[in-house]
Amino acid sequence: MVATEHILQELNPPQREAVTASAGPLLILAGPGSGKTRVIAHRIAYLVDREGVAPWRILAVTFTNKAAREMRGRVVAHLGDAALDVALGTFHSVCARLLRVEADRIGLPRSFAIYDDADQMALIKRVTEGLNIDPKRFSERAILSTISRAKSELVSPRAFAGSASDYFGELVARSYERYQALLEENSALDFDDLIVKTVEMLREHEAIREKYQERFLHVLVDEFQDTNVAQYQLARILAARHGNICVVGDPDQSIYSWRSADIRNILNFERDFPAARIVLLEQNYRSTQNILDAAHAVISGNQQRKQKSLWTERGGGEPIAVFEAYDETEEAEFIAREIARLLGEDGWAHRDFAVMYRTNAQSRAIEEALMRAGIRYQLVGGTRFYERREVKDVLAYLRLVHNPYDLVGLTRVLNVPGRGIGAKTAQQVERWAQTLGVPVYTALQILVAQESGSQPAGLPDAGRHPVAARQAKAIVEFVGLLDELMGVAAKNNLSTLLDGVLERTGYRRYLFDEFEDAEQRWENVEELRNVAADYDGLAPGNGLVSFLEDVALISDADTIADEGEAPSEGRVTLITLHSAKGLEYRAVFIIAMEEGVLPHVRSFDDPGQMEEERRLCYVGMTRAKERLYLLRAFRRYAMGSSQHNPPSRFLRDIPPQLIAQQSAVTEASERRYQAPAPRIDARPPVPEDAVFSGGEKVRHPRFGEGIVVACVVANGDQELTIAFKGEAGIKRLLLSLAPLERM
């Protein structure tokens, strides 16, 4: 508690202002590395410690669950266990909790399922099928993303239909309505619904609204530039009673507009709260001046932005290293070598390094190189654990036990492991359910009743089911299996339930019968069981609910190993630029600085999206504390074939004097592609006849025949990277010293 005073001493004046601003709306515009996480944590501590606010009356919303955990850790460090009562989480997790608590009062099934991207896709497929929409003319993904955008802007199906002006709009309007109906039938909410339903709840139920408005004396929102309209409205409603809303963001780091994040929220905030106090945090505590200058040069290319001054006391630092490799293998090998080299120096640990890329698929080459070099790494995201088939199967059973109306889960495992209920039968049942106007699970129950010759109370009187005898028998068994598992769930902890699922379905045997890589898959199932065991302390029903909720709302950034691992245990981080937001590393490698990758080809025809690519690059660059490496490859393999990408426009925006060594890998080949990249002026002359270029065959007296894969011009010499055919492998040689012969 006494800590507060000396904490305030450590802060610079704007930070102190942000922490101690007493009441009312507050907008903090924070540059990268300005210590904003620290400031929010301090502010929470300050409110409790100095202003006497009860911790449970503070709501702080972060972007990822990991950020929430980190925030909680910081606040607990200041306040002790009292801080555990602060309401902390992502918008989605906070909403899920509120909806679960209020479910009965607002007529929402308490056991609603949460649908992720893949589940939504499965649902929208049914919608377009039902509406006879040709997926070749109108992609399901486009329809879904239009629906999602409407929901993030709090546009109801009815309102959307009213404003639809073209044919596509009509189709989406019809799909939207049907999609929502289907979600309801499944007792499911998608990610957007979590927010939308919460806003609706607060708008329509006065008692509930007043309860929470009264409770939350202070509302704080981090990463405000990445909130969508619905999320902003939610924060506004919650803060309306007391008017204490503090939002923190950086327009230059807005990288989620494709997920309907709306940068205009920042402008609207100033409009909605004219009395808002605005604090600028412009001092950077993270990066060296060179890194900051380079990043600034890149972000300055955006037209739509407010100029901002960023400064640091950290001095010049190392120049930015730009490396041009022959292909992605060499790019990766350069990184592995550089990391190995720095690890050999004093004070560097694995966790000091991160390799960042635009798309998940790019991690592959890096992984291979690090593996070959024996460098430990952790891959963030990629083929995510919870997206693996075997994990999804087991989860689907758990979801069904929790909510048997979940049609997506049901169709997933109806015939997994195979029990003779094929697609045809599933379709028959679904059609039948539709004509009866009941959920598929209810139809299955009726079928079971009919098979046993009875008609239990509470189920609609229906015509005879359309399923053939053999398949009907299999369905009876399947429904029996679910019943049995629900019985297990009611009385046992989560891992017992999961064991029950595996045992009764014979899932292990199924894996080993059907898959080559069954070992690996079974390991994943066991890993899932380990996670589930963490919930065994909870009451039977609660364990399952919390587990499913956490699984649905977990993000890949949440899986990053926390600090606290022994230094020797650290790992190099491989991460997408998007996921890297909010993180920092001593050394950062950004790969594939190429036109078409970063900026991504999909942004070429839209200036707005191009600006977002630039911000993405800026986010990546500003993750670096001490060293920043920007890499590109002359050729890159993607989807089987090789392609050539010109250097990224963002590279050209960086002043040459900030760049250490301009590596020139494939000059000769490069010229053929007329790449106009600016070169460092003071490049020392190299004797013309001595210049080797990529692809040339050479002979070395000791290493034998090889191919030049890269050459770097430096200090009047050339450093050649040569792949030799024999034992020697890949070597780096100086032109002036190596007795090389052109072949």
Add this chain to the structure above:
DNA sequence: CGCCGTACGGTTTTT
């Protein structure tokens, strides 16, 4: 009706 083989198409980012 279900299962297994081959051809083809589509590929950003994620709470």
Add this chain to the structure above:
DNA sequence: CCGTACGGCG
């Protein structure tokens, strides 16, 4: 290169 869609066989 990977997963899905379709066609023939048991």
